Amino acid sequence: MLKNILDNRDEYQPGLSIDCVIFGFHENQLKVLLVKTKHPDKWALPGGFVPINEDIDQAAVSVLHARTGLKGIFLRQFYTFGAVKRNENHFSNRVLNFGGILSEEGKWYFSRFVTVGYYALVDLMQTIPQPEGKNEIVEWIDHNVVPDLILDHKEILDKALETLRMELNLMPVGYNLLPEKFTIPELQKLYETILGRKLDRRNFLRKITAIGILTKLDEKKSNVAHKAPNLYSFDRDKYNEVVRNGLHQGW
Amino acid sequence: MLKNILDNRDEYQPGLSIDCVIFGFHENQLKVLLVKTKHPDKWALPGGFVPINEDIDQAAVSVLHARTGLKGIFLRQFYTFGAVKRNENHFSNRVLNFGGILSEEGKWYFSRFVTVGYYALVDLMQTIPQPEGKNEIVEWIDHNVVPDLILDHKEILDKALETLRMELNLMPVGYNLLPEKFTIPELQKLYETILGRKLDRRNFLRKITAIGILTKLDEKKSNVAHKAPNLYSFDRDKYNEVVRNGLHQGW
Structure with a gap:
């Protein structure tokens, strides 16, 4: 070669x-x-x-x-x-x-x-x-x-x-990397893995929700021991819009 | 050559x-x-x-x-x-x-x-x-x-x-481009010029203040007709810290 x-x-x-x-x-x-x-x-x-x-x-x-x-x-x-x-x-x-x-x-x-x-x-x-x-x-x-x-x-x-x-500070990440339906803890884990550090659960929930790219589904995760967490999917239109315009409309 | x-x-x-x-x-x-x-x-x-x-x-x-x-x-x-x-x-x-x-x-x-x-x-x-x-x-x-x-x-x-x-969404801009003492409208004008669009006065004030890089001086701008606006300077230590770490501690 x-x-x-x-x-x-x-x-x-x-x-x-x-x-x-x-x-x-x-x-x-x-x-x-x-x-x-x-x-x-x-x-x-x-x-x-x-x-x-x-x-x-x-x-x-x-x-x-x-x-x-x-x-x-x-x-x-x-x-x-x-x-x-x-x-x-x-x-x-x-x-x-x-x-x-x-x-x-x-x-x-x-x-x-x-x-x-x-x-x-x-x-x-x-x-x-x-x-x-x-x-x-x-x-x-x-x-x-x-x-x-x-x-x-x-x-x-x-x-x-x-x-x-x-x-991660400029655009959402996750589409294509997570299953179609996922829980917030799964999404948080993706961010934590990329960043290499633990994130506060409440802060993460608040910030990721504020972006407006998640659709809360009328389903819960099955096969889990305790309280079943809600399932979410990405709203593709909004997801793509945020990828185009950036996370922080900023100024 | x-x-x-x-x-x-x-x-x-x-x-x-x-x-x-x-x-x-x-x-x-x-x-x-x-x-x-x-x-x-x-x-x-x-x-x-x-x-x-x-x-x-x-x-x-x-x-x-x-x-x-x-x-x-x-x-x-x-x-x-x-x-x-x-x-x-x-x-x-x-x-x-x-x-x-x-x-x-x-x-x-x-x-x-x-x-x-x-x-x-x-x-x-x-x-x-x-x-x-x-x-x-x-x-x-x-x-x-x-x-x-x-x-x-x-x-x-x-x-x-x-x-x-x-x-502009990742770090502060302005040090070296503005006089040592400046007004918020002057700083806003810098951002507007770079972005090529008008910004809302209240939103800008709120966001720029939240970053924590401005020191409000005990002085007002002289030579202005109406209500004299406050003068500010950059807190160099905090400014440099935000340049290093990024605007949005993010996740």
């Missing part, structure tokens, strides 16, 4: 890459999609290069598909990482493989790559990864126990999580 | 540029810093290329300084623009200057450039632009009457303004 790209490097934007941070939510866990390659034997965000004839936003979707088999994921661009030294270690660790002398391919590959970061939050069960390369492993890993990542991928991951948390 | 870069193109990141959207506020006007060059005879955002030995964030500061003489401006990265066709028109209009046959310089210059957008909001009077090149004009132009811009610079400008408006 890499050899193929190096041989056809004129067909790729020089010095530019894409990295995708895909958060998956399932059963109250926030996970991150990571890829492990043999060389180097380390975990990384799914990423790749940008064909010269492809918009970067489209390239991000293609890269994600090629590395993980995932399709139809709406990716949001969140930041571009361009420190001079961002792939320097990668360089010094691997230049030996090239016998110390850099070919034209080597120069291309080891130059500073500026990488555009994209992220998404998806329902993990709807998006089963299937690695294309047989030397690759693709796995959902709990964001609390992410192993060492190559390059500055940990920094990219942290920035994506920070962006996702900020987004 | 461009010739110098083309001659030394190996010292620049290929296919990557920086564009800066500098908003200036003064006397209730929101202006944008634009540069006019002779070739083409059109307005543009101040921008430039990225030296291979410079972080992109630093390159943005250097580019802004080189094009406008402005120093010490805190730039925020907001989006990266990478459509395949983003500099295609530029290409077809100018390739004739190269006699239709592209030299190595031409290939470098006319390839797709991905551009990283940065923006800032500054006090216009504190930041007097001084163009470096004598063929350039640098001017503050009211954002409501921006002329035709090259390439996709209008799209970049619109996205920056959208980001700035969203930022």
Whole structure:
């Protein structure tokens, strides 16, 4: 795969890459999609290069598909990482493989790559990864126990999580991640998992209700021991309206 | 300047540029810093290329300084623009200057450039632009009457303004843009100018007071005809705290 790209490097934007941070939510866990390659034997965000004839936003979707088999994921661009030294270690660790002398391919590959970061939050069960390369492993890993990542991928991951948390203050989250009918405690748990902290039950109820995106159903959750909690669903029209206009009509 | 870069193109990141959207506020006007060059005879955002030995964030500061003489401006990265066709028109209009046959310089210059957008909001009077090149004009132009811009610079400008408006929902704005002592109507006017719409006086007062960043002074505005309005200043500690933590402690 890499050899193929190096041989056809004129067909790729020089010095530019894409990295995708895909958060998956399932059963109250926030996970991150990571890829492990043999060389180097380390975990990384799914990423790749940008064909010269492809918009970067489209390239991000293609890269994600090629590395993980995932399709139809709406990716949001969140930041571009361009420190001079961002792939320097990668360089010094691997230049030996090239016998110390850099070919034209080597120069291309080891130059500073500026990488555009994209992220998404998806329902993990709807998006089963299937690695294309047989030397690759693709796995959902709990964001609390992410192993060492190559390059500055940990920094990219942290920035994506920070962006996702900020987004909770700008728009509602939950559609596609929860079952069609859910309880307020289930919704609260989603927010707590993303934010990484406990929330006050009453405050959460008051704030989430004030947004006006919930429809209280005439049903209660069954199979629960004590007082059965009410079921809710999202009012899709209002939900979409708030996504468009932002949570805080603000000023 | 461009010739110098083309001659030394190996010292620049290929296919990557920086564009800066500098908003200036003064006397209730929101202006944008634009540069006019002779070739083409059109307005543009101040921008430039990225030296291979410079972080992109630093390159943005250097580019802004080189094009406008402005120093010490805190730039925020907001989006990266990478459509395949983003500099295609530029290409077809100018390739004739190269006699239709592209030299190595031409290939470098006319390839797709991905551009990283940065923006800032500054006090216009504190930041007097001084163009470096004598063929350039640098001017503050009211954002409501921006002329035709090259390439996709209008799209970049619109996205920056959208980001700035969203930022009003995330953090306070005003320090450095207003005099040390100001009235609530003056602060409201700043918000109205950025948002491009009128705000309700009572709602604004209630919301801005609730943030807890204002200190009511024991002074009134002098030189006003009717009821003299109270003067306020920002409580810098609280202001910085809210900038750090965000407006809405949220969830």
